[in-house]
Amino acid sequence: EHGEMLCMVGACTDVTRRKQSELEALAANAKFRAVFDQTTVFSGVLSVDGTVMDANRLCLDACGYKAEEVLGKPFWLAGWWRGSPEVREKIRLACLQGAQGTPYRAELPYHWADGTERLVEFELHPIRDEKERVIFLHPTGVDVTDVKRTQENYRTLADNISQFAWMANSSGWMYWFNQRWFDYTGTTLDAVQGSGWQSVLHPDHVDRVLEKIKDCFRTGQVWE
Numbered sequence: 001e002h003g004e005m006l007c008m009v010g011a012c013t014d015v016t017r018r019k020q021s022e023l024e025a026l027a028a029n030a031k032f033r034a035v036f037d038q039t040t041v042f043s044g045v046l047s048v049d050g051t052v053m054d055a056n057r058l059c060l061d062a063c064g065y066k067a068e069e070v071l072g073k074p075f076w077l078a079g080w081w082r083g084s085p086e087v088r089e090k091i092r093l094a095c096l097q098g099a100q101g102t103p104y105r106a107e108l109p110y111h112w113a114d115g116t117e118r119l120v121e122f123e124l125h126p127i128r129d130e131k132e133r134v135i136f137l138h139p140t141g142v143d144v145t146d147v148k149r150t151q152e153n154y155r156t157l158a159d160n161i162s163q164f165a166w167m168a169n170s171s172g173w174m175y176w177f178n179q180r181w182f183d184y185t186g187t188t189l190d191a192v193q194g195s196g197w198q199s200v201l202h203p204d205h206v207d208r209v210l211e212k213i214k215d216c217f218r219t220g221q222v223w224e
Contacts, residue, residue, distance in 0.1 A: 009144045016195065042120065042141035046133055050075045050095035064113030080110040083117055098126045107144070118145045166197070172217045 037057040045054040052070050060067060063080065070078045076091035087108055094104035104124040106145060109117050119142040126134040158165040158178040165178040174197050177189065185192070187201050192199065198206055216223035 004187060042139075042143075044075075044139045045074050045141060046095065046098075046137040050092070050137065051097075052078060053136070063110075069113075079132045081108075082112045083109060094124045095137060096133060098124045099134055101126050101128075101134055110141075118143055119148055120144065168217075170217070172214065 006026075020041055036054075039056065040058065042059050043056045044052060044059060047053055049136075052073055052075050055065075055067070055070055059065070060070070070080075072214070075090070075095060076088045076203045081088045081091055087110075090106065091106065094106075096102050103126065104122075106122055108120055108122050110120045111117055121144050122139070122141045124137055127136050127138050129135045155176075156180075159180070161178070162180060164181045164184070166174055166181065168174045169177040173194055175193055177192060177197075181192075182188065187196075187200065190196075201209060213223055215221070
């Protein structure tokens with residue numbers, strides 16, 4: 001009536017590769033998380049519409065924010081930008097620009113949770129998939145508050161000394177002169193930056209001075 005069991009049918013699936021892939025994915029995610037959280041640069045992940053999906057430890061702990069205060073919110077409404085409607089609008093437009101595939105860079109004021117205003121060199125980059133579609137946005141930032149304060153203090157000091165002072169980059173391009181230089185020579189920055197400063201030298205001495213200063217740039221010796 002109930003019939004007899006003639007055989008049992010079983011099936012199994014080898015999941016070794018799948019498990020290996022899962023383990024590799026977990027390992028890769030752990031490595032990403034470690035780098036993401038231990039970097040000394042502010043770093044985050046936004047959806048294409050600008051919603052905060054992730055923020056590294058520096059963005060949160062160093063600034064005094066909790067994850068629940070920023071995750072899931074539009075980036076421009078996050079606490080970092082609360083001090084200025086103008087800056088919030090810049091961030092909103094940067095997200096729109098990034099979603100179209102164009103990076104954004106600017107030096108902007110931002111705020112810690114306790115209200116302290118700081119300065120950040122901010123960048124926002126679109127991240128694309130293999131088909132060149134923008135899949136999310138990657139904001140980064142470096143706090144330059146202390147560097148800027150040091151530069152301003154130096155410039156204030158340099159502008160009030162009686163000697164001429166100037167700055168050049170490693171290639172010899174002159175890009176800053178103190179106020180004493182401009183007052184004495186009657187020149188402007190546009191006129192003397194780069195190699196324009198040579199115009200104030202006596203023609204008989206230009207070649208000698210250039211040879212000496214190029215040699216000092218090359219060797220790192222003090223130029224007098």
